[in-house]
Amino acid sequence: MDLYEHMGKDLFRAHGIATPRGLVAFSATDAAEATRELGGRSVVKIQVQVGGRGKGGGVELCDTPEAAAAAAERMLGSDFKGFPVTRVLVEELLPIAQEFYTSVLLDRSSGEDLALMTAEGGVDIEELARTRPEVLRRVRIDPLLGMRPFHVRELVGTLPVAAWEGAGAVLRAMYQLLVERDATLVEINPLVLLEDDRVVALDAKVTIDDNALWRHPDLEELGSQFPIDEVEARAKEKDLQYVKLDGNVGIIGNGAGLVMSTLDVVAQAGARAANFLDVGGGASADQMATSLEVVLSDPAVKSVLVNIFGGITRCDVVAQGVLEALDRVEARVPIVVRLDGTNAEDGRRILAEASHPRIVPAANMLEAAEEAADLAAKSS
């Protein structure tokens, strides 16, 4: 889960990392009022779960409360890279001496933590790592040992000496946040040295591990503040792994890999998937029924492809789930069903005996994809 900047900064302050004074605004009036409170000038920043705001017109310096209101007016209700903007962060302007970059993350490739810091602030870090790796300090951290003083000394090495103490404290706090709050990424770009030698985080990017949200009820609650697609919201309520896509063939499968493969095969058959939906391992009849309800509730869906290969999931349970769902929701489109694996014959028999007019059985995955693509094309 990617946090909004202002949420990340709340975590920063709780861990002792200084941030500019700021207020979240949901309207132009709020933004003007906040700017007045901050002394008449401010920076107004859109809050979205995606980067590149600076270059994309998502950050504006405002010299008056009226200018802040105008900026907020322009930003609120707009879309930024497909993400609806529902709030802006209004912050005080600070006298900056120099900008830096820093991040700590759990590196999936090595299974270790990684910390980065450079005196070059406000940069595209991937670009810098490619073109001038020598200016980027980078240390691997054994998770069992944690961040040590020698790591910190190495990391701050390219910064001016005046920033060492402040930047070192920020690094230790970031690492503590990473570990204690189950973050997978904590990034500050830019981290700044002020004219009075204070070190302050001007930005905050924090990603929390979804698998660990049960340990952090306060963070889990933040999740409800992000605007999501209506169908996605319904799927989330039911604990389904669902991602809305832009095609018209609804997809239900078991296992992330098989569902991804199904999307690809449907594309190869000349159609596009309307969604990704993984019913998961050990899917119950109820989960299956709920999945069909969710997929069918997307008006773009013109046919559905149920692609199940049974491992933990037993195909007889899946078949019962499909039938149960058809008792609960009206099948407004044809449903192509392909079952294989554990108890597949029982599953196929259950479907055959029910002989539901909307169910189209398919012998294999390619046939199923072609059938679902054809049916979607015919009805659109």
Next chain:
Amino acid sequence: MSILVDERTSLVVQGITGNEGTFHTLRNRAYGTKVVAGVTPGKGGQDVEGIPVFDTVARAVAETGANTSMIFVPPRFAAEAILEAADAGVGLVVCITEGIPVRDMATVHSALTRRGTTLVGPNCPGVISPGAANVGIIPGEICAPGRVGLVSRSGTLVYQIVHELTQRGIGQSTCVGMGGDPVHGIGFVEALERFQADASTELVVLTGEIGGDDEERAAAFIADNVTKPVVGYLAGFEAPPGRRMGHAGAIVTGSSGTAAAKAEALEAVGVAVGRNPMQVAELVAERLG
């Protein structure tokens, strides 16, 4: 011959008394796997269809000599279960559990490098050496003994591809589901290393997906170390960037981790990459002649 599991596998199941734990333990035993013990804290002294249950892995190992563990423990306790198995001296741990916090896995990863325990998973379907042993949830009936080694991040894609192979009369030496989590036990590189050294494996099928750089590292390893033919498959060409596709590890970050980049890396070192699971089976058949 095979890798990781075989007739010498002596299995202890952690979480044996849960629904899924019992169901799959009995399936594994019915397949021919030697299941010697189960572990559920507080249920020591009971048995599951004749399989003795112990309170700790250390007890189970001391009493039965188990050398492999399979874990069906809920995600909050699964990392602890892996550490317990390693501490008891179990050489191979297969963790089926999905949803373990990645921070916990980082701790496990670091601890295991000091123990010499091999981990498969988590969030994986397990390992099967057809005809010899099945440790996990891969349906044994779709496999057949043979000379193709298979390693996959996705579970159901293992089934899909194995099924295609078996239907063509092509058997498997060992099928390894390495799991879909960002921090995991053995990966493509470690599996390829073992398959290259395994005399019974003639060809390796590698099934990847979006996210991370496991496939790119596999490509580099193949270029330098693998002389056996490798056939690949990648899932997720249609996945939009920034969205997690089911598996915790399946996410395209910016422009890195795309299926297209992975396919390109593998093809550059001579791996034949199929467009769909059926074509993978065709490519394997062609190469085996």
